Amino acid sequence: MTFALRDAAFPEDLPVLTRFMAGLCDVEHALHPGRRTGADGAEAHVRYLAREVAANRGRMILAETQQGAAAGMMICAVEDMGGHYLYPDHQVVGFVYDLWIEPVHRGGPLLDMLLDCAEAHFRELGMTVMMISYLVGNDRAAAAYEKRGFRPNEVMLERRVR
Template sequence: MVDSDSPRVTPATVDDVDPITDLWIALAEGQRAHGSTLLAEGNRAAVREWVARSVVTGELFVARDGGADGERGGAGDDDPIGFVGFALDHGGYERDRTRGTVSNLFVVPERRGEGIGTDLLDAAERALREAGAETVALEALAANDRAREFYADRGYETHRVELTKSLAAGDGADDDDGDDASD
């Protein structure tokens, strides 16, 4: 029996495109505190297109309040409270195993710590396994300790590290320290 107060995870529908786009905007705004360079509102059209495409391909799950029947009693209870995107990796490189990717896992801040993120991640992993994935990859910002801990607690290990360097003026990129490597 499904607890009627437990959020449910289902494939996203066309009706979810705008609400999930709004949640992605909130995700992008929050990630700025962890060093993300993505602009939230500036990417609304591209994200809306990704959400719509993911709805069509079945590669987007949404968490919403209420049990399996969707009944909880309050207005807005069917609104998305989290989402996760996922896909099989169809990159141009041959691999020795089929890889799936998880992207954009998000739960509204006021509902974090309730297991909703775990439910979303589990659903995405299950769908990827059923589609033939043998391994799954995802990314988290290095400065987002909470996200990195969340994934580590669920068996994810560091595989690749991305390094960045600012080339903007005043960031040390053009500083002349008197050391000329060509001397």
């Protein structure tokens, strides 16, 4: 199948972005109870990310089939890692915040297309590092990202405060 990528128009594409974000939220909520469900926070999160994208040289990309059906999304922006513990080329990086591919289109070329789009955007901005994250337990995402050259960088642990 062939897909076309385009920058999402905001707020015109808010309904489809919210639907995709709701799917992602529900998957993540099943992995971690601290994550909001789609019904509880998808639209607010998309609106937040739209502001982040605008403020931080990012992009909200929609993927569509040849027939014009929405197939996936990718949201990315430039992220300053802060502090003085990193060398300059690792201090300011391209970060893929959220990525969703409709289940029927998983396992095909769409993930590569979306990640290639993000990489090209960051390269154009002079970035040399691109980062992405996933929740522990999302083994499918971990395998897909590692297959495409991403390697663990930092593991964040959590514990409830008693």
